[in-house]
Amino acid sequence: MKTYLVGGAVRDALMGVTGSDRDWVVVGGTPEALVAQGYQPVGRDFPVFLHPDTHEEYALARTERKTARGYHGFAIHAAPDVTLEEDLARRDLTINAIAQDEHGHRTDPFGGERDLAAKVLRHVTDAFREDPVRILRVARFAARFADFTVAPETMALMREMVVEGEVDALVSERVWQELSRGLMGAQPSRMLQVLRECGALQRLLPEVDQLYGVPQRAEYHPEIDTGIHLEMVLEQSARLHMPLEVRFACLCHDLGKGTTPADVLPRHIGHEQRSEKLTRALCERWRVPVACKELAELVAREHGNIHQSGGFGAEAVLRLLVRCDALRRPERFLLALQACACDARGRLGQEDAVYTQGPRLAALLEAAQSVDSAAVSAQALQDGLKGPAIGARLDAARLAAMSHVNRSQIRES
Secondary structure, eight states: OEEEEETHHHHHHHTTOOOOOOEEEEESOOHHHHHHTTOEEOOSSSOEEEOTTTOOEEEEOEEEEEOSSSTTOEEEEEOTTOOHHHHHHTSSBGGGOOEEOTTSOEEOTTOHHHHHHHTEEOBSSGGGGGOTHHHHHHHHHHHHSTTOEEOHHHHHHHHHHHHTTGGGGOOHHHHHHHHHHHHTSSOTHHHHHHHHHHTHHHHHOHHHHTTTTOBOOTTTOTTOBHHHHHHHHHHHHHHTTOOHHHHHHHHHTTGGGGGOOGGGTTOOTTHHHHHHHHHHHHHHHHTOOHHHHHHHHHHHHHHHHHHHGGGOOHHHHHHHHHHTTTTTOHHHHHHHHHHHHHHHHSSTTOTTOOOTHHHHHHHHHHHHHTSOHHHHHHHHHHTTOOTHHHHHHHHHHHHHHHHTOOGGGOOOO
């Protein structure tokens, strides 16, 4: 048996990036031989083993044959006679098809190092078309390596796959896995651009795709195009190093603008409610995690009110906080404010603007939370109050606390 370091660890080392997960391929091995050496089998669909000491993944060299549409439609052949080159040939991109032996010698039969130097994302062989997940992976790598371009022949192949309906067979778990990783890339708008160019965005995220070409009022959105605005908002979320929940909320916040009737454009009255509904459907389709789903729905519904809250009095702010369940879930509300800051800055000429609504609402929430609700409720009971009257007493106490918040307590961001 001979083992080789493969994939992302080799690629990233050549790019000067450290800390990548290390994956290994075993040539000339058998499951029995690895188990005899203490490796733990974990692969369900093909032979993968964990090293007894490092717990890194070791996979037997294998080939794949397409048997049906979709991600699971493969017959796997793993045997001692499978060569390293045959194993590398089944991989997605040339930059991920480089192997390195224990002495540091690299095997690069498909020009991965050349494409790294040229900053090109290029498929290895025509076998790329057999796995539709690879379309998402290319888009995700484009978001991570923002200065890389997609090879024309690879883009053409991706378009063919979309036309052939391959992306329609993708399972939700894999779609979300790749989308979420793309959103966390250095330039997440690149993922949307690549998916849109090959036609996959319309099939996977039609709610996002239909935003392109939809106009907005120039006085609020000098960039005009709603799709371009979305890309700019995502860029702000990356620039500000936002977590996944915020970036996904940014992706979904304006979905309703894609369904605005043409006769009322460029205005988008009531788009927030439509955005919330479309966000819910998108999340159900791709089984988006609850934390991402709930924040995205909240931001879609309330981002307009949060933007306008600078003119709200204390009572209107308290109603907003209650609608957002901010008193019980302040951490989620603060994430919503971050998403709204990205939205405000994701406009032409506003990239470095100060978003005062965020710190003001955060300070008012902190003041409302400073009220000892248990003590206020107990006193209200002693005073003979019941039901809604107790709630009114609580609201009065919170409004009193909020009234003491002044501009000097609010730090601009």
